[in-house]
Amino acid sequence: MTETGPLPELNQDNAFFWTSGADGQLRFLQCGDCQNFVHPPRPRCATCRGENLSPQTVSGQGTVHTFTVNHQPWLPGMKVPFVVAIVELTEQPGLRLTTNIIQCPPEEVYIGQSVRVVFEQKEDVWLPLFEPEEVRS
Amino acid sequence: MKYLEKEAAITGIGISDVGRPLHRSGLALTVDACLQAITDAGLKPEDIDGLASWPGRSEDHPGMSPVGLMEVKESLGLKLNWFTAGGEAPSQIASVINAAAIVAAGYARHVLCFRTVTEASSQTKSRRASVSGSAEKRVRDDLQFQIPFKAMSASQWIAMFAQRHFHEYGTTKEQLGWVALNARRHAAHNPRAIFQKPLTMDDYLGARTISTPFGLYDCDIPCDGSTAVIVSRKEEARDLRKPVLRIEAVGSAVHGRYSWDQYSDLTSMPAQESADMLWSRTDLKPADVDVAELYDGFSFLTLAWLEAFGFCAKGESGPFVEGGQRIGLDGELPLNTQGGQLSGGRLHGMGHLHEACTQLWEEGEARQVPGRPQVAAVGVGGGPVAGCMLIVRE
Numbered sequence: 001m002t003e004t005g006p007l008p009e010l011n012q013d014n015a016f017f018w019t020s021g022a023d024g025q026l027r028f029l030q031c032g033d034c035q036n037f038v039h040p041p042r043p044r045c046a047t048c049r050g051e052n053l054s055p056q057t058v059s060g061q062g063t064v065h066t067f068t069v070n071h072q073p074w075l076p077g078m079k080v081p082f083v084v085a086i087v088e089l090t091e092q093p094g095l096r097l098t099t100n101i102i103q104c105p106p107e108e109v110y111i112g113q114s115v116r117v118v119f120e121q122k123e124d125v126w127l128p129l130f131e132p133e134e135v136r137s
Numbered sequence: 138m139k140y141l142e143k144e145a146a147i148t149g150i151g152i153s154d155v156g157r158p159l160h161r162s163g164l165a166l167t168v169d170a171c172l173q174a175i176t177d178a179g180l181k182p183e184d185i186d187g188l189a190s191w192p193g194r195s196e197d198h199p200g201m202s203p204v205g206l207m208e209v210k211e212s213l214g215l216k217l218n219w220f221t222a223g224g225e226a227p228s229q230i231a232s233v234i235n236a237a238a239i240v241a242a243g244y245a246r247h248v249l250c251f252r253t254v255t256e257a258s259s260q261t262k263s264r265r266a267s268v269s270g271s272a273e274k275r276v277r278d279d280l281q282f283q284i285p286f287k288a289m290s291a292s293q294w295i296a297m298f299a300q301r302h303f304h305e306y307g308t309t310k311e312q313l314g315w316v317a318l319n320a321r322r323h324a325a326h327n328p329r330a331i332f333q334k335p336l337t338m339d340d341y342l343g344a345r346t347i348s349t350p351f352g353l354y355d356c357d358i359p360c361d362g363s364t365a366v367i368v369s370r371k372e373e374a375r376d377l378r379k380p381v382l383r384i385e386a387v388g389s390a391v392h393g394r395y396s397w398d399q400y401s402d403l404t405s406m407p408a409q410e411s412a413d414m415l416w417s418r419t420d421l422k423p424a425d426v427d428v429a430e431l432y433d434g435f436s437f438l439t440l441a442w443l444e445a446f447g448f449c450a451k452g453e454s455g456p457f458v459e460g461g462q463r464i465g466l467d468g469e470l471p472l473n474t475q476g477g478q479l480s481g482g483r484l485h486g487m488g489h490l491h492e493a494c495t496q497l498w499e500e501g502e503a504r505q506v507p508g509r510p511q512v513a514a515v516g517v518g519g520g521p522v523a524g525c526m527l528i529v530r531e
Contacts, residue, residue: 004287005270005288006273008277008284009276014281066300068300069346070347071345072290074265075268095399098398
């Protein structure tokens with residue numbers, strides 16, 4: 001089990017995102033008119049202002065855009081070190097998630113690394129974490 | 138177009154004791170700073186008819202903003218024609234950016250702007266300053282996309298921007314270190330600075346890691362203190378005690394995504410848009426700037442502001458600060474002359490503005506930049522938060 005931070009409060013806008021991992025799939029809101037992915041969830045597409053938005057499944061594949069190896073325990077008892085990363089999803093430039101890279105020693109994480117989503121359930125939330133596509137040779 | 142901020146001037150500044158901790162209330166510190174600023178301008182409390190702060194009273198983080206406008210109004214018996222405070226605004230100096238427009242519009246003649254922090258005395262073992270989220274509460278705002286992943290501190294978010302800058306431009310940890318070393322050597326000449334003992338590159342590199350590439354000395358230091366600034370109509374400023382410091386141009390833009398991870402170029406952030414706006418409102422150029430006070434809540438942010446203002450080319454801020462000569466008190470661009478927040482204490486942006494005015498009024502004493510500086514650049518904020526200002530001594 002990966003240790004997590006305080007969880008999000010679910011509401012009608014964000015619940016699909018935070019529970020998407022229940023079937024192992026990652027979803028983002030996508031505009032049915034211009035195909036733009038909208039994240040965080042909003043009532044309109046910020047590109048075309050269309051309201052024809054619905055959650056759509058994505059591949060769950062991406063690359064590490066940047067990362068940090070955290071050594072400071074921010075809450076009492078927090079286990080360190082761990083990797084916080086911003087992962088850019090394959091589907092759209094700039095579509096990114098702040099997340100953790102797991103199943104990989106912190107010193108082996110690198111910018112440009114291919115990663116795939118893996119979910120960690122905590123209470124009613126499925127957190128999208130990422131692991132390396134393959135072990136670096 | 139007429140740029141009306143040029144009708145505004147900074148006429149007085151004040152700063153309370155700064156320490157960790159001071160064991161005095163935030164309001165008491167605020168009143169000290171405000172009265173000092175009013176006196177500095179040659180005004181009386183009766184003359185103040187505007188009041189502004191950022192972000193207003195906030196309970197979200199311990200000691201992050203413990204004082205509201207009305208407590209100050211009531212403490213000083215102010216008669217206000219205009220007032221505002223709020224956190225959704227272009228940076229921690231937004232109160233001053235707003236006040237410039239307000240005095241130009243004639244809503245008020247003299248606006249008192251303040252920012253108070255009591256982070257040193259408010260943090261406890263389980264509730265540290267500037268850590269977002271708590272184990273007991275679910276996250277409601279957009280930080281829900283950071284905090285569940287234990288990304289609970291701006292040090293982590295901004296460390297990732299620095300890491301990306303390293304990756305794209307070859308910036309090094311030692312270059313980052315020069316921001317911290319420069320701050321410390323200037324702090325040695327600032328009796329109010331929290332850290333005054335010399336800091337060597339070995340000390341810097343050997344400090345414990347917070348979140349790579351940031352070590353302890355890449356992060357500023359929570360403190361107690363209050364800073365105040367008076368913004369007046371320029372025509373009124375001419376009759377006051379001190380030389381007129383005209384607000385030459387402001388930058389308050391955010392065009393890209395307002396986000397800690399969706400912004401297209403994480404190595405520049407809206408600081409770039411804010412500085413671009415500033416330069417579009419003045420005939421002055423980066424080479425005209427005599428002193429720069431650039432936000433250093435984290436060392437990397439100063440590099441980002443150097444590039445945003447165009448003091449060096451994009452990606453070149455590492456080599457620009459390396460060795461420290463260029464950014465020393467007698468360098469071509471004296472930088473963070475009071476010790477910044479890294480060594481001076483986290484007065485949260487307003488300390489940088491206070492220092493810019495101090496330098497332009499030649500009140501810097503042992504840390505005074507030689508040669509009668511006339512133009513100061515102030516850039517404040519990090520991540521999606523950005524605002525900046527160019528101040529000219531007339």
